[in-house]
Amino acid sequence: MALPHVAWIGLGVMGSPMAENLIRAGYPVTGYTLEAHKLDRLAARGGTPAASVREAVQRADVVVTMLPADAQVTAVAHGTDGTGGVLEHARPRTLFIDMSTVAPATATALAKAAAPHGVRVLDAPVSGGEAGAVEGTLSVMAGGDRADFEEALPLFRALGTTVVHCGPHGAGQTVKAANQLMVAAHLQACAEAVVFLRAAGVDLDAALDVLGGGLAASAVLARKRDNFVRRHHPPGFRVDLHHKDLGIVTAAARETGVVLPLGGLLATLMAAARAQGDGGLDHSALLRGVERLSGVAT
Missing domain, CATH: 1.10.1040.10 (N-(1-d-carboxylethyl)-l-norvaline Dehydrogenase; domain 2)
Known part of the structure; x- marks a missing residue:
């Protein structure tokens, strides 16, 4: 079976090597970030750059965000300046995995906001730093529905060696x-x-x-x-x-x-x-x- 199409949003110190590990594992990855040179790096590794959140997510099966803090995650999820975010543009049944580190309350609020859109959410922050991101040896701690976690497990295993379902929404962030x-x-x-x-x-x-x-x-x-x-x-x-x-x-x-x-x-x-x-x-x-x-x- 073909691997799911992944939209990756956030290509920083951690996000870039993580997205590249998915590409090496055979996942089709479309990426979006604000820095053009990081999109060039993604393209050089076999990914597809996108010009906006909408372009990145509209055909994706899985959306992954790896962003600095709560404000950026919320902005990408809900959109800014009327542009619309992941929740507006993702297809129903899309799996939205936030791998950023945010407050547990932000994770639970995101899951609640996504439900009316038919978007499924996991909070799945990681530990291991830049070296773990590059080596694919991160620890992944996930919160959300067990069935959604099981679906995401092959993707997580392309990124880390310790992958654990910690409980309901917000548990990963806790x-x-x-x-x-x-x-x-x-x-x-x-x-x-x-x-x-x-x-x-x-x-x-x-x-x-x-x-x-x-x-x-x-x-x-x-x-x-x-x-x-x-x-x-x-x-x-x-x-x-x-x-x-x-x-x-x-x-x-x-x-x-x-x-x-x-x-x-x-x-x-x-x-x-x-x-x-x-x-x-x-x-x-x-x-x-x-x-x-x-x-x-x-």
């Missing part, structure tokens, strides 16, 4: 919020350990070899070790985006009535990094915040 809380905690702990080890004069590579082989080991340490050692933070997942995600965590925690002491501190530290001009750097740049607090030149 799990992603917890993921971002844990990742920020690992990043901050690694940053503090590195500054401490350097100040103590310990061989940093030897120390990280040992730490990476014991209970302190983590995917964060493995992925970001070079960033910490070289004090080099090219954007893989930007501080700006993690700042947004920790805002989602703290807001969702307040709505559910739980207290996250460490989460609040991490949100403050990430906000401080952004205020210090590090918003465009990789979130491993939390190291720079620890260095500033410790009086170490950054």
Whole structure:
């Protein structure tokens, strides 16, 4: 059977390699984004550029959005300036998969708004960063109807190696919020350990070899070790985006009535990094915040 036609909206650091992995897996992909050079990249990989959301989705079986935040997802779904969005232009029974990271409430509102249009929705945010997107090794956490998840499973498996149905609409985004809380905690702990080890004069590579082989080991340490050692933070997942995600965590925690002491501190530290001009750097740049607090030149 022919694979479903995919409309991919959002071709950023994560979206471009993810769309390309679908193309390599045999999916016909039509892409739309605001930057023309990213459409050129998609075309060079075998995809079809579109000039608008309408053009991208009107013949698609599956629509995937991979966008920076809630505002962009809402705008693409509903349209702006009377242009119409995915919900207006998609055919009935289209499967709309939002793989962005947004608030759980945004995911549930999108599913509710899509129902009168006959459009089915999954929230399916991912974890693994740029490297996971390129390698096709992302973790996918999905919320929505089980039948829709099962239909999307082959597509998800072209993008990631851990794919889990987490529950109803919004559940995927709730799990992603917890993921971002844990990742920020690992990043901050690694940053503090590195500054401490350097100040103590310990061989940093030897120390990280040992730490990476014991209970302190983590995917964060493995992925970001070079960033910490070289004090080099090219954007893989930007501080700006993690700042947004920790805002989602703290807001969702307040709505559910739980207290996250460490989460609040991490949100403050990430906000401080952004205020210090590090918003465009990789979130491993939390190291720079620890260095500033410790009086170490950054």
